[in-house]
Amino acid sequence: MNTELMKERWRRNWYKFSRNPLSILGLAVVLAIILIAIFADFFAPYPEHAFVFVDFKNAKRPPCWQYLCGTDMAGRDILSRIFFGFRYSLVMAVSVLSVATPPGVLLGLVAGYMRDTWVDIAIMRVADVFLSVPSMVLALAVCSMLEPTLYNAMLAVTVMWWPWYTRLVYGAASSIKNEYFVQAAEVTGASTFHILFGEIFPNCLSTIFTKMTLDVGWVILIGSTLSFVGLGAQPPTPDLGTMVSDGSKYIPAQWWISLFPALFIVVIILGFNLLGDGVRDMLAGD
Amino acid sequence: MMSEMIVDIRDLYVNFNIYEGVTRVLNGVNFRVAKGEKVGLIGEAGCGKTTTVKSIMKILQMPPAEVMGGEIYLEGLDVLKMSQRDLQMMRRKTVSMIFQDPTAALNPVFKVGDQIGDIIKYNQLALGNKISKEEIHEKTVQVLKEVQMPDPERLMNSYPIQLSGGMRQRISIAMALVSATNLLIADEPGTNLDVTIQDQVLRLLGDLVEDRGTSIILISHALGAVKGLVDRVYVMYAGSMVEAANTEDLFSDPLHPYTKALFKAVPKLTGGGIPMGIPGRIPNYLSPPTGCRFNPRCSHAKPECRENAPPFYQVGDGHEVACYLYGGQ
Amino acid sequence: MSKEIVVVKDLKKWFDTDEGIVRAVDDISFTINEGETFGLVGESGSGKSTTAYTLMGIYTPTAGEISYKGMDISMGIKQRPLSLKKEMQMVFQDPGSSLNPKRSIEQIIELPLQVHGIAKDERRKRVIELLQMVELPEDYLDRQPTKIGGGEKQMVAIARALATNPTFVTLDEPTSALDVSMQAKIINKLIEFQETLDLSYLFITHNLSLMRNVATRVGIMYLGKLCEVAPTGTFFSKPLHPYTKMLLSSIPVITREEEAVKPDKVVSMGEIPSPVNVPSGCYFHPRCNECTERCKREDPPMVEVEPGHFVKCHTLSE
Amino acid sequence: QPAQEPEPAPVPSEPIVYRSTWAWPTRIDPAVGSDGSSTAAHPNLYNSLVRITPEGVVGPELAESWTTSNEGMTYTFTLRQGVMSHAGNEITAEDVVFSMDRLLGMGEGLAYLFLPYIDEVTAVDTYTVQFDLLKSFGPILTVMPNFFVLDKDVVMENIAEGEYGDLGDYGKEWLMTHDAGTGPYKVKEFLLEEKLVMEKYEDYWGETLDVEGFKFVENAPDIMEMIGTTEPITVRTMMSRMELERTDSWQPIENLEEMVQTEGVEMIGEVGTSLLNLMMHTNKAPTDDVHFRRAMVYAFDYETVVTDIFPHTTLVKGVVNEVLPGYTPDLEPFRRDLDKAMEELEQSVYYDQLDEIEIEIHWCAEVPAEERISLLFMDNMADLGISVKIVKEPWLSMIETMADPELSPNVVVVYNSVHFPEAGGDLMRYHSESAPTWEQNEWLLDETLDQMIEDALGTVDQAERFEKYGEIQEYIYDVCPTIYVLQTTTLRCVQDYVDYPYVEYGEQVSGFVYKVPLGFRTYYGLYTGVNQP
Amino acid sequence: MNIKKYVAYRLISSFFVLFGLSLLIFSLSRLVPGDPARLALGPMAPQWAVDKLRAQLHLDEPVYIQYIYWVTNVFRGDLGQSLVTRRGVFNDIFEFFPATFELVIFSVILSTSLAIILGVTSGKYANSLWDNIVRVTSYVGIAIPSFVWAIMSVFIFGYLLRWFPTLGRLSSGVVMPTKVTGLLLVDSLIAGRLGVFRDAFYHMILPGTSLVISRLAQEARITRASVVENLHKDYIMAARSFGIPERTITLKYLLKPSLIPTVAIMGMDIAGSMGGSFIVETIFNWPGLGRYGMSAMLSNDINAIVGVVMLIGVFFAFMNILVDLITAYLDPRIMMKLRGG
């Protein structure tokens, strides 16, 4: 494609995106989080505090210049742990979404295109089974039956997640399938593969992409909730949910131990939600 | 001067502020409707017909729309300067509009009887009458009968979606009729309908305004329909009026090159092959051509056409045309 | 007489919906001759598109036969041989939705060539050639359909349909979404192609005036049935079916000459019934002012009142 | 008109309510419940045959007297006459037989304490009941307080369909939410997962029969509420609002210290009999090497535990809790000594493979402070160049892991409680039978030791038995299978308007008084008075 | 399809979906390693007692046989025995469900009504100061996980400000009203005990708001978006062109169509609250299904897990049908679709 056109497209997208200052804020937050997560060793004031470290002499320090967010029960710097915690949150979100999305989308495409055939019925009923209880409940149930690790939590959330994409793409695909351009391709004799991926899929992309950016926040939320109840990441992993949960036992005396991780969970989710809305504005009607 | 004017638009300029910039859509519109007169407004899609009539009722969505200049007199009062209250009174009793798309103009989640009832209520309120529920009901039934709806009692209890396109269009007409006593604006009634049904609807509309002596502004792509109904026709192109004449005159002797081309582009029932159509496209409102906006498509374009927009020239009895070709006469 | 290219016999296409059976196309027969334009007219919901789709194989017929050059093609698109798809093409009603907004014009026009096994370098040449045919500039190749005008889009759709050198093209209201001047341009182009490329058209429209100027023969549909088929001239000069008369007399016209060719005013009345609850007997009887008791009971047969002029009405079969 | 339900009739004086929080679930069926809150409820609803008196010796309760015969293989109890259950039935030998049969037949809860020893229980006459043992078991009387007597008639009236043949479900379902006891309190309301409300049983036999030591004290609570929450913030809020008289024992020390700031709240430390241990797997590399284990034992920083992690607790001086009768004070307690540790490590066969070694330590997810023990352990081991992997595991899955020698990790952080209040009650966990349970992660599987334990437990004479306990302690000290972290002290906060009879104990550390609740049991109505402000 | 047929169709398809769910959750619960019987009886129980319990739970048989047992029992109203409470799961659920139901309904009513007020006012006056306040707050609201909010609200409103109780459904010492519906607010009114009503209401506030906070924000946003969208619809313009007063337009012609998306997601909201109740009930010690389910999950109480998940599935299916019907009532277009239009 013509570079000039590409540039124009980007300019337009950026315009649409940046019309809402909150989207820019979201983008900034997300970029900051990603940067901090990648270079946590660099940004964290005490990178060695992130995992296994004890310094009981400095335990339970309230926020001060030396420890901006205070220290926890074992004397670890909370801010450093939060920075490393971003890593786990992002890893969780990225791996869940990158594993759950492709099969979800594929099944949705196939079912949508083959609407009202047994393929559709089979796929969608299975998806319905997964959607028939609140995802949090199912995630909790699955997690509780597996060994509690970050990995298993991701697995459980992934298993919960694909049907949402299936349903989303199904809706889009089964209406796009009736568009004249799909019929035109059929009349020409294009293969089913081409119709699915060449004609229908590109038109679902913006919907999928929008949902994915918004979902990052939700995955992090579910992940931290699982950790909060002890079914997710395990100490000494610096996971935000686990930190809130462990710290909550020391509220109100050592309020900072759980307050700051909690605050940063809110910031992450807020950042991704704002970004997601911006992306939605950007892709809407394109 | 002619008989008293119910609508008198002078040099109206309206812009829309959109992402790409400012579209200068209405470009000095002059438009008049006398009391009791039936006026047609024709032109290609997107040339500003709906914008013109919406500004009469001051229901343009602002922003993005912005009135840049001009006056709009409705029964002698300037709509643009009217207070909110007067505006509402005016809408309740003087003028009403049939929207282009009846499906969009009817609230999908209320029964049609309910919607008509509210209009009756506020119309009567504006006229200073308090009206009871029973009376509203009665009046609703009556107006539905007038628009030839079968079984009005049942239809009152239907939602718009339960009605066919023709019925919805007739409901729209009924709604306009109950509140308008002086002026009715009909924006392409029947465009979305089948030929035979469209014929029924337009005939009905014609009969009703005839009976009441209401002024009407009829916008339609169906030139034949316009021809059959109205007394006078305005031809609009890219945001301004290019020609106005009595119906007979206009159809028998169109003057403006645009009008001529427009008429020629319509395939004829008599056969004779497909005409060539007007070359080019309607201008981009972001950077419209200077002077006469039709000049890039006009085979008679002269240098002066590119500089200044031509004024209306009187050509014969009530036949006006905005083209330098007729400037000398 | 010229050779028949498409023969449709007793074609039915019913849809089983939640509400009941929709008889979208109910027992219609017609033929299209080589090199001619067969016009199909009718009001919305009368089954024009369904006929076209069934012909193209997008729908499989409920009953009846379709043959193309003597070959039986009453099967779905998936079963049809690839070679057949090369010969039969279609242009859709809405240019906005018939081009995939996410693909470039080049990709769109290239698709049929790719499907039918044209080599890569040859494809590009052909795409440019096609663009020139429809008078679009070459730099449109990289454009997205969303960035060009409606008429141009339809031109691209036509180029795509012509890419494989078809012999038969179905045009489903190709200009109804466009304004008159664009319509004129496109129709003229289509007529030009028909002559130069020796195409046969099935041309669907609800615009009778347009049909008058394009079609060789016209079929008129009402509620899934054909009620009159005639050569264009005869059709307009001597309409026989009451519905045809009503339709013709409802057309708004602007010149006196046109007014003259319209039949005497037949006042239109009633609503078009839903294709789920079709009236008994002749489908048109509730709106017909010549309706008799018999019309309410019996569905009239199609009769040939004069060579090539078929009418489906009791008044004529007596 | 809604039927006006009368607000409960106001009693002349406000009832005295005593509220405490507990870790749930509470299973008030004495044949089912075995955890902290359950065993706290049982003695208040039911009675045992004997009890441990405030002086720490076995004393009468439902049984007035008892005799031993047949070389400790037969015990005969004479029941107190006229003891009426809450339902008004007299408790006889038949009820005792029924209760023991039920406990053993169901096999749940604390049945494990009796199953290996009790052969048969028979009613000799209405008030005499005879216990025949399978094998001689010296401390049997110290175990007996864990056996509660149920009113057979009440249970039989309430049996539902179940898997015990004629006995249906043995009344299990009903007894989950009701009692069939004789205790000073009876169940008033049982809200599953929420709270247990008990009310004072005015006709308690201690009162009616006028038995000294079994009468209500002045201002004994009328209502006892056991509330099922341990959420620190909630507990703290309730304490500060005086909506709670006593906290559970799961509160983090930080929270307790905060609560003490509130006026009228004081912290008490109930010296426990259990130990917090780091059990080392002696059958898994590298902890199968005694030198390696000793190195770890010497490297661990005990002082930090009591100063920074578990303040107010005391270090272990030997291999069992020093409060237990039968504890031997002769063993030199292990303390951190890096030189010694290095010395031992050098002798270890794993000394030159330290790089490849990674020790796994598991801690129980339900006890957050254990994480710090693990971290400390890891930190200490790093001083030796041993790398450690920390795994948090929920208690229930931990039980499973520890049942399998393959899955059992090198080190586990576990609280070990005693089966009966004697050194043997702790030592018996080193028996091979305990190896596949959570009680022993050491996997000692040592026949000599098994022999010694069995012998000691079978000894009826107390002095002789205690001597044998001493030998076992020395034996284990040499094998060094466990890092004994600390002796538990159960810390709670209480409102100071509650009177507890305590025995003060031990030295004073930073003005904090350690107390031992009398008789190792909390008999609320009998010991506790509340003067609601 | 008429409404009755539609409901029947939905019920039947829900039945099949629930059947699938039961297969899924049941097999998951049985295939996972670990011996639930051992877990139930504790580490010290003798092997024979464990074996007995295993046999009683049919744990020794192949999973499909176990499933058949389970299904046949379900039709007899028996969901098996909880390994934690040692009672029938059905009884437990029956006992715990009303508390959760009351909480969830309370929170859904609270969130929906507040969301509508906020959404409509901010949408109607889009880009005003008020609108911006509502939008920014709702963003923050959406991002607060319920567990964070629960802990913070206990700290702030329970501990620091002491406005609300933070534990259970009633203050200790308050005698429960006679159980009729199991909903304390209802039962206390039936019994005519206003004091209890007040107490129960007070107890519901913190858990209720924790459950609701993010959903409230989400719903307000959706309502706002749909108000803004409808604000420029032709029919609003048309109503204005007939001189209908602005107030009538807002409260009637604008409100009803704008509520449709809000109401349509209420099913999801109830679901969300159900999921959230697991955490919130645990924190607030609310004796409901969530807390029961949570403790079942943490202690691998397989029968209880399956029972709770299934019950939530049933409740969810039922609520969704109900919400769909309400939406159809609000929006005749959907009604027409149900009728096949």
Ligand SMILES: Nc1ncnc2c1ncn2[C@@H]1O[C@H](COP(=O)(O)OP(=O)(O)OP(=O)(O)O)[C@@H](O)[C@H]1O
């Ligand atoms: N709300 C709006 N925002 C931006 N541009 C608008 C808006 N409404 C109208 N326009 C622009 O104003 C021009 C004239 O529109 P208008 O609807 O008045 O045309 P019209 O003559 O009624 O056309 P049609 O025959 O298609 O109804 C169009 O180019 C359109 O793009």
Ligand SMILES: Nc1ncnc2c1ncn2[C@@H]1O[C@H](COP(=O)(O)OP(=O)(O)OP(=O)(O)O)[C@@H](O)[C@H]1O
């Ligand atoms: N896939 C389908 N399923 C069910 N009913 C259908 C389907 N396609 C068409 N119909 C119905 O069949 C009838 C004929 O439709 P068709 O699209 O063929 O009409 P048409 O003459 O092309 O109308 P228009 O001029 O509006 O395009 C209509 O009533 C339509 O609702």
Ligand SMILES: [Mg+2]
């Ligand atoms: Mg318009």
Ligand SMILES: [Mg+2]
């Ligand atoms: Mg069609």
